[in-house]
Amino acid sequence: MSSQLALAVRDSSTMLRRNLLHARRYPSLTLNLLLTPVMLLLLFVYVFGGAMSGGAGRSAYVAYLVPGILLMTVGSTVIGTAVSMATDMNEGIVARFRTMAIHRDSVLFGRVAGSVLQSVASVVLVGLVGAAIGFRPHGATALEWLAAFGLLVLFSLALTWIAVGMGLGSPNAEAASNAAMPLILLPMISSAFVPLHSMPGWFQPVAQYQPFTPAIETLRGLLLGTHVGNNGWIALVWCLALTVLGYRWSRAQFDRDPK
Amino acid sequence: MTGLAIAASGLRKSYGDKTVLNGVDLAVPAGTVFALLGPNGAGKTTAVKILSTLVRPDAGQVSVGGHDLATHPQQVRAAIGVTGQFSAVDGLITGTENMLLMADLHHLPKAEGRKVAAELLARFDLTGAADKPASTYSGGMKRRLDIAMTLVGNPRIIFLDEPTTGLDPRSRHTMWQVIRQLVADGTTVFLTTQYLEEADELADRIAVLHGGTIAAEGTAAELKRLVPGGHVRLRFTDPATHRTAAAALPEAARDDDALTLDVPSDGSQRALRSVLDRLDATGVEADELTVHTPDLDDVFFALTGAPALPAQSTATAAQNTADQTAAEENAR
Numbered sequence: 197m198s199s200q201l202a203l204a205v206r207d208s209s210t211m212l213r214r215n216l217l218h219a220r221r222y223p224s225l226t227l228n229l230l231l232t233p234v235m236l237l238l239l240f241v242y243v244f245g246g247a248m249s250g251g252a253g254r255s256a257y258v259a260y261l262v263p264g265i266l267l268m269t270v271g272s273t274v275i276g277t278a279v280s281m282a283t284d285m286n287e288g289i290v291a292r293f294r295t296m297a298i299h300r301d302s303v304l305f306g307r308v309a310g311s312v313l314q315s316v317a318s319v320v321l322v323g324l325v326g327a328a329i330g331f332r333p334h335g336a337t338a339l340e341w342l343a344a345f346g347l348l349v350l351f352s353l354a355l356t357w358i359a360v361g362m363g364l365g366s367p368n369a370e371a372a373s374n375a376a377m378p379l380i381l382l383p384m385i386s387s388a389f390v391p392l393h394s395m396p397g398w399f400q401p402v403a404q405y406q407p408f409t410p411a412i413e414t415l416r417g418l419l420l421g422t423h424v425g426n427n428g429w430i431a432l433v434w435c436l437a438l439t440v441l442g443y444r445w446s447r448a449q450f451d452r453d454p455k
Numbered sequence: 456m457t458g459l460a461i462a463a464s465g466l467r468k469s470y471g472d473k474t475v476l477n478g479v480d481l482a483v484p485a486g487t488v489f490a491l492l493g494p495n496g497a498g499k500t501t502a503v504k505i506l507s508t509l510v511r512p513d514a515g516q517v518s519v520g521g522h523d524l525a526t527h528p529q530q531v532r533a534a535i536g537v538t539g540q541f542s543a544v545d546g547l548i549t550g551t552e553n554m555l556l557m558a559d560l561h562h563l564p565k566a567e568g569r570k571v572a573a574e575l576l577a578r579f580d581l582t583g584a585a586d587k588p589a590s591t592y593s594g595g596m597k598r599r600l601d602i603a604m605t606l607v608g609n610p611r612i613i614f615l616d617e618p619t620t621g622l623d624p625r626s627r628h629t630m631w632q633v634i635r636q637l638v639a640d641g642t643t644v645f646l647t648t649q650y651l652e653e654a655d656e657l658a659d660r661i662a663v664l665h666g667g668t669i670a671a672e673g674t675a676a677e678l679k680r681l682v683p684g685g686h687v688r689l690r691f692t693d694p695a696t697h698r699t700a701a702a703a704l705p706e707a708a709r710d711d712d713a714l715t716l717d718v719p720s721d722g723s724q725r726a727l728r729s730v731l732d733r734l735d736a737t738g739v740e741a742d743e744l745t746v747h748t749p750d751l752d753d754v755f756f757a758l759t760g761a762p763a764l765p766a767q768s769t770a771t772a773a774q775n776t777a778d779q780t781a782a783e784e785n786a787r
Contacts (some may be wrong), residue, residue, distance in 0.1 A: 221548065288601075292539070292604070293508060296561075454510065
């Protein structure tokens, strides 16, 4: 069994190296995916900021907005994951991997590990843009920073597995891109841009309990000291549930015979 | 061990209500080249996909490299190398990186991996392009890289699905040399092809796949014996000469419109000389003489009731056109 584990680690890290090589060789793909969150960040701060902040001032709105934008960055990055997974499945190379005596899941594990690293790097980049326009976390202890990082990784892992499942279920790159679209639209109907209480009453529960809002509220609490409440637990449950679901869905699709 | 690299019996596979393989039996002795011959859509690729663990059969027993396919697919995978019909290279990374990827997946030590990669790239004439992304390679180069990747890790059994489809004549002959070299080294090669000439050229044994079953199987010579023998065709321009020659060669099939005589013959020098001597004795001379030995085309025609490709006599030119068409069809 331990040799199985060693094989899994070894082959997955080979696959990870392949995916990182792709990302390094073609950075424009990754950078393109950063455009949406960065553009929305600038748009909402500098164009709509006056109206959005409701008189509280632009810098207060920057502080409100950035945590949501950071998690939206994860959603945007994993669209790339879904697309490259679908592309990979249409290339002969995955068929080749399937006929080799390698750890069967390493193709998926390598993809997920690469995507999580990419998400974290993207979030750091967007975070730097946020800092440049005045986002200043305050009062966060080292432990809270660590927790924020942990949340980010877990959230990336969850969305990545879902995106991998979407990529495997799509016949081509275009379809994968469409399938993964909700991952960047969901933040629009979360507490990322406006507080929940400003939304119509019937809609508030939808916005409140979808995966993004609890994660955003938790990140806000950790970085800015706002009230977290039970959002931390809900976020954790969402992350674990989506990870398990995405993993099982992806496995089931990958184990199916190719056409 | 039975000395068989691949043994399959009663292989069946359907996609929906379309039966692709309907009870296929195969026996490939170790260290030989086996060609599975058939037109487009005959099920060749499906057979390769099943034998190489990519697709599970609906029914049938398969053993590859002495391992049962259903119960020990991972051992089968350790014994085989596969080059599918469509390029299985990673276009986003370079030739060298593709090779090193394979070396890593075969768990070769770093230094050995680099050595094997460099050797194989040199052997397949890819050293010059080794540091360019594989997506910039020509069709022939991609195919060579594909096979080079398959050879990392020295598989004992190699599957090649239409290895020369879409290649130009020079690349085709390079590929043939590669395959001969592999067999000389003791590797078993299972290849599929729609070219009779290729099967004839390379394979120790040939099976003709038609309508989901093996229509015939044997050596090229055995298969050729299945169809009526060859003949010498004499053509004349003068009807009188034609008549005289026909009288001298009463066993010949006579065509009075085309002014030809088909004399049954095995195409040997002795048989040819005897025909010429008898013609000489009557003092007539044929305007044209062609020897027709049965080729796999005839076999194919006899077995499947449809010609696979333009006749062999038009050889390479026709073959190339056919390749181009096939390549274009694949591209679509």
